[in-house]
Each structure stands twice: as C-alpha cells, then as structure tokens.
Amino acid sequence: MGNYIVNGEVIDVRGEQPTAADLKRQANSVLSDWVMASMPNGQIVKLEDHRPLPANAVDYSVVTPFTYG
Amino acid sequence: MPSITKDLETRRRLSRLKTEALLLSRRFGDARFDTESGTWFYVERFPIAAGWNKSHIEVLIDIPYGTPGYPSVPPEWFWTDHDLRTTEGQSLNHFFTRGPSTDKEHLNHGWGHFCVHLIGWRPAGGADLLRGHSLLTYLDLIATIFRDRRTLSGAR
Numbered sequence: 001m002g003n004y005i006v007n008g009e010v011i012d013v014r015g016e017q018p019t020a021a022d023l024k025r026q027a028n029s030v031l032s033d034w035v036m037a038s039m040p041n042g043q044i045v046k047l048e049d050h051r052p053l054p055a056n057a058v059d060y061s062v063v064t065p066f067t068y069g
Numbered sequence: 070m071p072s073i074t075k076d077l078e079t080r081r082r083l084s085r086l087k088t089e090a091l092l093l094s095r096r097f098g099d100a101r102f103d104t105e106s107g108t109w110f111y112v113e114r115f116p117i118a119a120g121w122n123k124s125h126i127e128v129l130i131d132i133p134y135g136t137p138g139y140p141s142v143p144p145e146w147f148w149t150d151h152d153l154r155t156t157e158g159q160s161l162n163h164f165f166t167r168g169p170s171t172d173k174e175h176l177n178h179g180w181g182h183f184c185v186h187l188i189g190w191r192p193a194g195g196a197d198l199l200r201g202h203s204l205l206t207y208l209d210l211i212a213t214i215f216r217d218r219r220t221l222s223g224a225r
Binding site for chain 2: 007033038061062063067069
C-alpha cells in the first residue's frame with residue numbers, strides 16, 4: 001500500500017504488493033494499457049500486469065500501447 | 070464546394086477538440102486546435118524530461134480527419150522542434166526532419182515528426198474524457214517517449 005506517481009499524478013494504491021494491473025485500475029486507465037516504470041538508472045521498464053511494482057522505481061507512466069513507425 | 074464545417078463528423082470532432090483543449094490548457098497552458106476543420110492540435114510549451122537541449126517543446130498533433138476520424142481513429146504523427154537534440158548534441162532516433170511534399174508546411178515551420186503507432190486505442194467517451202484514450206493520454210505517451218532517452222538517443 002502506498003502512493004505512486006503515475007503520469008504526474010499521485011495515486012494511492014492499496015494492497016500488500018500492488019501490481020501493474022492494480023495501478024491501472026486505481027488510475028482508471030484502460031486495462032490493456034502499458035505500465036512503464038522509470039528506474040533510478042534512467043531505464044524505462046515495461047511491467048507485466050501481474051508483476052509487483054518495483055520498490056525502487058522513481059515513478060510510473062501508464063500509456064496506450066505503441067510502436068514506433 | 071460545400072463548407073467542411075457543415076459536415077457532421079467535422080462538427081463532432083471540433084466539439085471534441087474544443088473540450089479537450091479546455092482540459093489540456095489547465096495542465097499545459099496554451100493549447101489550440103484547428104477551429105476550421107479539426108486537423109491539428111497544438112501545445113505551445115510541452116514540458117519534457119531532462120536529457121535534451123530544451124526543457125519545453127512545441128507539440129503539434131496531426132488529428133485524423135477522415136470518416137471515421139478522431140477520436141474513433143487515434144493520432145499517429147506528432148511534430149516538434151526540428152532542432153531537438155540530446156544535451157550532448159546527438160540527433161534522435163525515430164525522428165524525421167524530412168518528409169513527403171504534403172508536409173512541407175510543417176517542415177518549413179521548423180518541425181520534424183515522430184511516427185508512433187498506437188495499439189489497442191480505446192477512445193474515451195465525450196461524457197467522461199478521463200476514462201479511456203484521448204489527447205491527454207496521447208500527450209502522456211509523448212512525455213513517456215521523451216523519458217526513454219536510451220531508445221531515442223541510443224545512449225546506453
């Protein structure tokens with residue numbers, strides 16, 4: 001349980017080990033969206049829905065799935 | 070030639086863009102759109118993450134205006150400052166500063182474009198723009214793209 005920064009907003013997510021899917025539900029996002037975690041080393045990691053949110057992530061982005069053209 | 074603003078699809082799109090501009094202006098300041106035919110949406114000062122030679126960029130989003138158009142069809146291209154580089158002066162991957170002749174107006178204005186294909190677009194209904202995809206979620210995606218400096222710059 002805790003506060004997470006998602007797309008610049010603070011979101012309160014309850015539960016012992018909240019997952020990417022929990023984050024999307026709490027943010028009222030489309031459930032097929034991607035959750036991307038910003039890691040302290042600057043890496044952006046796409047999280048699978050069932051994966052717990054990494055404890056050391058700086059913040060999160062929930063985005064429409066995409067590819068570059 | 071009939072006025073394009075008389076077309077129902079265009080009127081609906083203009084109404085949608087007007088509402089989204091109101092919503093986005095609160096977050097990003099000046100947000101404008103093509104009030105004649107709804108073919109573009111513009112944010113003058115869009116903040117981006119550290120690591121680039123600018124802290125804010127212009128963003129111009131091409132709005133699909135066919136039938137169906139936006140919001141049933143997601144945006145694919147967005148334009149931004151053609152001189153955007155990393156802080157070390159490197160050019161960006163997936164960023165095009167040349168294009169077909171139809172884009173000359175944008176290119177001459179000093180913009181280059183990204184092409185981003187969205188998968189699983191679920192447009193928000195007009196009654197609740199915060200539930201589903203919209204230009205707000207598209208701009209969130211643009212912000213995320215600029216945070217992924219490794220992919221855009223090839224930096225390790």
